[in-house]
Amino acid sequence: MNKIENRAWTSDTVAADLERAIHEHRLPPGTKLGEDELGEAYGISRTLVRAALLALSHRHLVELKRNRGAFVAQPSALEAREVFEARALLEPRTARSAAVRMTEADLAVLTANIEEEHAALDGGDNGRALLLSGQFHLEIARIANQATIANFISELIARSSLIIALYWRRRAALCETQAHHALLDAFTRQDGDAAEELMKNHLLDLVASLDLRNVIQPPASLREALKR
Amino acid sequence: MNKIENRAWTSDTVAADLERAIHEHRLPPGTKLGEDELGEAYGISRTLVRAALLALSHRHLVELKRNRGAFVAQPSALEAREVFEARALLEPRTARSAAVRMTEADLAVLTANIEEEHAALDGGDNGRALLLSGQFHLEIARIANQATIANFISELIARSSLIIALYWRRRAALCETQAHHALLDAFTRQDGDAAEELMKNHLLDLVASLDLRNVIQPPASLREALKR
DNA sequence: TGGGACAGAATTGCATACAAATTTGTGTAA
DNA sequence: TTACACAAATTTGTATGCAATTCTGTCCCA
16 A cells, blocks of 8 residues: 655544544445554554554444454444434534634634535535535534533544445435535524524434435344345 | 452453542542553553553543653543533433333332442442442433443543542532432333433532632643742 | 365464653762 | 752653464365
8 A cells, every 4th residue: 555645643643534534435434444554554553553443443433343453333223323313412502502602703614614515515525525514513512612522523423424424315415505504694693592403403304314224234244144 | 569350351341440440539630550550460561551541541531641651630620511511411311211211120220229329338438439320320321222322421420530539529428319319219200301300400419519610720730830 | 066174374462672752860060 | 059961760652573363265075
């Protein structure tokens, strides 16, 4: 594998780089993440790679199978529902808090984000659009000034990206930008009630855009899956 | 340091053992966790110790200072408030879900927990009582059947133990068992409304029992702290 | 032709060795 | 005596080596 870049990688920056790649669907669910391969790619030893993979496994983005290696996680339909239930518990109230604390600078950041996402979609870069969409949600948590909750939301958003990769039904285009625009309006008016309600519905729409009935469940073991 | 026990430790079990010790206040905030020391205590190499410390740092129970080592975390007053705000967001609704799903077996587990906690308090083992109190909250999340949310709550509970170690004002005895009994009653009646309300108030009482005004803040650097 | 056993290759698990940074201790000069 | 500089010791950061496990390919036999 090619060397990625000549910079001083640490386990933290490697983990962040991998998380970004996962979030952008450049590393789809189930991808094997070999230690030697990654070590060579980043120009570091397996020690640091393992630390990075361990960190990602704690965020449920990577699954470590003993003596088998690390794989990009494949959330089950059950897990997918749980992730969105957790988001439904955290994000609407966080959006409300953010709304009442909103400053001009914050609005500018969110606006820029939406525009970038639009550009990415026009350019056909769906991965980048998805990453930006996640960053929109994360930025709201940051504005709400709740680092602890923001951490949880950050993990949930990244896991949502895996869920979308696995369960999104392509019917309609992700009309996320619509919902984000509506939220931005509420934020501009510092309307907490509206922000909370919009976020709640936005998350419900997201779940509705998934197909969690067909329990594609575990490609876990090919041996089991292909029996018969 | 003495060897702790002759069993096959892994990074996971070591992390769990350390977390328990932290939760029980056997390892108070600020304690230095030297790699060699721990490695000898558990009879394992520094490699596994580092993996365990890394896991605990991801749960915000241990702070890793580069080139300085690992220390039991010392949450700031700000962080303390955030942790309880997060709990206030997650636990009341989770208690409601648990109430409606409650089975006889679940009730038995919760009852046994309360009794054990009582026994621990009588025996003067405050650490164990605190651990059991946390497990009561965690068990509720488990009963609610939301593994993802339960994970978050598990982390928040452990961090709360650190917060109590740092900020609890000893005035009155922790009248937690009172509140837990009341919750148990609501659960017995499968009364979701009451459970949610009781949990909300229980958490408010907990915060009220802390002294977060005196920002004891950072013994972070002795050099800075002892100036003048 | 298909199944199973076995051997070699590849990969992970863990310990250890060495490098780098920090802390601690000592000596010297003002 | 105090402050500073420098050296020794301790501790962490990272790479590497070896053992253990799993995977893959081949051969033999039914």
